[in-house]
Amino acid sequence: MNRIVLTNIRLLDGITRAARDDYVVVTKGERIEWIGPRGAERFQDPTDMVYDLKGAYVLPGLWDMHVHLDFRMIPDSVGEPSLAESTLFAYRRALTFLNAGVTSLRVVGTHGGLDFSLRDGINCGEYLGPRILTAGPGLASTGGHGAIQGKGYDGPYEFRRAAREVVYHGADLVKIMVTGGIIGRHEAFDALQTMPDEVQAVVKVAHQWGRHVAAHIASAQAAVMCAELGVDTIEHGYALDKHALKVMKRHGVVYVPTLVVTDEPSYWSEVGLPHWAVAKVKQAASSHRLAVEMALEMGIAITLGSDLPTPFVDGTIGVVREMEALANLGVAPRDLIAWATRTPATIFGLADDLGTVEHGKVADLVATPENPYDSVRHFRDICFVMKRGRVVRAETGLPLVAGYLEHE
Ligand SMILES: [Zn+2]
Numbered sequence: 001m002n003r004i005v006l007t008n009i010r011l012l013d014g015i016t017r018a019a020r021d022d023y024v025v026v027t028k029g030e031r032i033e034w035i036g037p038r039g040a041e042r043f044q045d046p047t048d049m050v051y052d053l054k055g056a057y058v059l060p061g062l063w064d065m066h067v068h069l070d071f072r073m074i075p076d077s078v079g080e081p082s083l084a085e086s087t088l089f090a091y092r093r094a095l096t097f098l099n100a101g102v103t104s105l106r107v108v109g110t111h112g113g114l115d116f117s118l119r120d121g122i123n124c125g126e127y128l129g130p131r132i133l134t135a136g137p138g139l140a141s142t143g144g145h146g147a148i149q150g151k152g153y154d155g156p157y158e159f160r161r162a163a164r165e166v167v168y169h170g171a172d173l174v175k176i177m178v179t180g181g182i183i184g185r186h187e188a189f190d191a192l193q194t195m196p197d198e199v200q201a202v203v204k205v206a207h208q209w210g211r212h213v214a215a216h217i218a219s220a221q222a223a224v225m226c227a228e229l230g231v232d233t234i235e236h237g238y239a240l241d242k243h244a245l246k247v248m249k250r251h252g253v254v255y256v257p258t259l260v261v262t263d264e265p266s267y268w269s270e271v272g273l274p275h276w277a278v279a280k281v282k283q284a285a286s287s288h289r290l291a292v293e294m295a296l297e298m299g300i301a302i303t304l305g306s307d308l309p310t311p312f313v314d315g316t317i318g319v320v321r322e323m324e325a326l327a328n329l330g331v332a333p334r335d336l337i338a339w340a341t342r343t344p345a346t347i348f349g350l351a352d353d354l355g356t357v358e359h360g361k362v363a364d365l366v367a368t369p370e371n372p373y374d375s376v377r378h379f380r381d382i383c384f385v386m387k388r389g390r391v392v393r394a395e396t397g398l399p400l401v402a403g404y405l406e407h408e
Contacts, residue, residue, distance in 0.1 A: 164205055179194075262288045263285075
């Protein structure tokens with residue numbers, strides 16, 4: 001197995017505070033074999049592939065913790081795409097994420113099993129793509145948020161069965177829809193759609209199978225209920241209040257704000273969201289921002305996700321825009337980067353393999369010419385991507401597939 005030598009780098013390994021200048025990272029197969037200052041390598045082999053990164057900053061690959069691979073705005077005239085079309089679309093989207101430095105995705109609601117097939121095809125090496133960890137379909141109550149044509153579950157027995165089915169099919173986590181959301185014409189944010197006994201049934205099954213539970217939640221009341229019932233991550237929280245955040249903190253719940261959803265309502269008009277839903281985005285914007293500000297002030301554990309129907313927003317990939325939105329609220333780049341690398345790996349119990357750049361870990365790496373610890377905006381200029389020891393993108397972009405990626 002040939003080694004890949006990344007030389008002339010500045011390493012931001014996710015552990016030390018400052019960049020380590022003039023470093024070298026050597027990978028072999030999917031893992032990092034050696035890290036050290038340039039000139040200290042004790043080996044050199046003519047078969048090594050050497051990449052001179054010209055002083056670029058090398059960091060762990062980014063995660064997006066809230067993705068729907070088949071989410072897109074479909075004009076009324078077009079009708080629902082077939083599963084085959086959605087699968088092709090989702091694969092292209094996955095490649096677009098990877099090319100932008102998002103080497104891992106937490107998929108929290110995607111239909112028809114295409115997410116399982118993509119994950120497995122990528123994992124076994126047949127297809128190039130980001131690491132996918134997926135919930136399969138989100139579990140909703142009848143008529144609830146995300147229920148396809150209103151078809152969902154009712155009562156703890158049905159939810160228990162549904163949770164068992166998704167873990168049987170290979171879900172890496174379980175997603176449950178608890179309140180109304182933005183795309184739901186007749187539902188309010190504070191409409192509690194899933195009852196405590198239903199949430200409890202899902203949490204029990206998921207935890208028995210060693211999976212964490214992500215809950216789509218808008219209201220403070222639902223957040224309190226879910227935190228007390230053992231839900232692991234709370235998504236969106238458009239209207240969380242101080243009490244809900246306190247309860248979340250006490251129970252060690254991780255908050256996934258997806259602030260980018262309400263940060264710029266004009267984005268939604270541009271991508272073709274129906275007017276009634278754009279109105280809901282606007283309605284949620286101020287309480288959402290307030291919730292995030294309080295969460296930051298209270299030191300709630302946070303991880304980053306985007307939840308958008310396009311990979312790009314405002315000229316960059318969703319999770320980078322999420323970092324920028326939080327940076328505007330005063331969060332230090334170093335923290336934001338940890339929330340998009342180390343925290344996700346920890347949530348999945350994968351911190352021994354991913355999330356930082358260390359000897360023996362899996363080589364998911366990105367590089368930027370300027371220092372992202374100065375500003376997360378520098379992630380707009382990713383110049384190198386490696387996933388599982390395979391170079392996905394070097395200076396020349398992604399050969400062969402570059403022309404097929406989604407554009408900004
Ligand atoms: Zn979502």
